[in-house]
Every structure is written in structure tokens, then in C-alpha cells.
Amino acid sequence: MIGLRLPPTKLSFSGAVGAERLLLLGVRLMPRRPNRALARDLETDRLRLRSIGPLRLLWQIAPWHRDPELMEALRGHRGPMPLIKWLSSGGRPNNIHRFCYAIVPKGQSKPVGVIYMNLSWTDSSAATHMAISDPAWRGHQVSVEARSALLTLFFDNGVTVFTAEPRARNLGSIFVYKKLGFRVVGAVRFDPEEAEPDRIRFVMTREAWRERQARIAGTAPSQPAGPDR
């Protein structure tokens, strides 16, 4: 079923499925070293992307539970969210399958957001999520710039396709994926009882990304400086 040869046995069909699941679980649980090629700092024109671990991530995102705009965009939760619920609602970076980067504008020390990159267990596909916590930096192409740098890094290190499924009303996130050239491949029905689908599914392949980057190389206008301080 997955191209691996199981040892010859006389297992029943359900037994064979169970054996396959145990095998996949074993592969998933095998100790793996951190991926240093991906868990590293990057720089763009205006930003520093700093690879961070779980404790620093928790420290940075803890105050976000009070921001109703962030809670609506990230969790579909109206209004502020209880702190414990917020901190327990997301994955933690392990620098093996889940990576997290603090977004720090050059010339500043305080991050203005974080970006997550999650690899599938085969390391060939990935997904990305991010949030800009500082409202002064929203609408200044920070998401596009940060994601663009990380997409290039991940595509250059084995990932062949990125997927994304933002909520249909997360319009800022949808804009970023469209701006980056992600292709809409469908709408995802989150709740079968709902009349309208709740998410939009995007895809970007490594080939499409590299073609896009080659096309815009040398012709992109300079990035806006950022919010007036």
C-alpha cells in the first residue's frame, strides 16, 4: 500500500492494516536529528527571520490571546480567547517537522509576528501559517516577504509542494497566498452541515515557485519601508 515490503506472514486483511499502521508509527517515532538546513536564521530586505524553539514561541505568542482580530483570523474565535486554551491550541516547533521563525524588522529587537512551517512526515510536502501581532506592521507586505524567503529555503531543501487551507473569511491570509502565486485548487467543506465551504485550498509546487522567481528576478519594485514610527 505504501511501497514498502512487509515480511511474508499469514495475517488477515485487518491484521495487515494494523501492521502497516504500527510500521508507520514506528517510523514516525524514530529519533531524528534537528534539520539544521531549515532551523536557521534568514534575512530579507527588511526583516530578520529568527528560528525559535517552543519556549520562546510560547513567550512571544502568550499575549496574543487578548487580540480579538488575531483570534478570529487564527482560530475563528470571536473575541479574546482564554490564555490556557490559546497556548494549548497549536503545535510546538521541534525543528524536525515543525519550524517556527520570529519576524523581526531590521533595526528593531522586538518581533512583530511569527511564521510556522510544517513538514509532512515524508518531508516532501509542507504547510505554512503566520500571524503579524503588531498592527502597525499589517498591510506592509511583511507576510509576503517573510513567506517568500522561507518558501525558497524549503523548496531548496527537499520540499516539492506547499499546501494551505485558510478560512474563507481570513481575507488577509488569502491575499498573501494569491500574491505569492499560490493556485486555488478548491474549497474545503469544514462542516458538512454548513451550506458553504469554510476554507479555500491553495497549492504551490516547487517547479511553479522557481518559474515564478525566475520571472520576477530583476524586475520587482523595491519594498515599501514599513509603517511610519
Add this chain to the structure above:
Amino acid sequence: MTADPAELVARALDIQGSVSLEDDMSSLPAWTSLTHVRLILEIEAALGRTLTAEEIGSIDSVRAVAAVLAVAGVAT
């Protein structure tokens, strides 16, 4: 109620100059994540209803806005 798609985009993006049917996210620097939200709300106001997920996913150019408005019969 009718709506010119280029005028609607110019109003949402707060562009004083002209916007053409050939313009899109790449050609209009004023088209940011914040103005994109405003644009979607302007389109929904022109249509008198909430956009579907498919319609939201399609909007990345003035021509795409025109297509959404034309389907609803409100494009000039």
C-alpha cells in the same frame, strides 16, 4: 444597482489615478492585505450579499472583480 469594477477597485484601494481592467495585485502597489479586505467588503456591498469561498478565491485582478460582478448582473 450597477458598479464599475475599475472604479470599485480604485475606491477600495484609495487610488486617485485611473485603474484599468488589465490591472491586478502585482501592478497596483496599493493592493495590500488591508485594502484587499476593503475591496471584498466593497464588492459584497455592491452585490448585497456575502461572497462565496470560490468567489473570494478568484479575486486577484480588476478583471476578476468584473467577472464576479457580471455573474450577479451588477457590472456596468
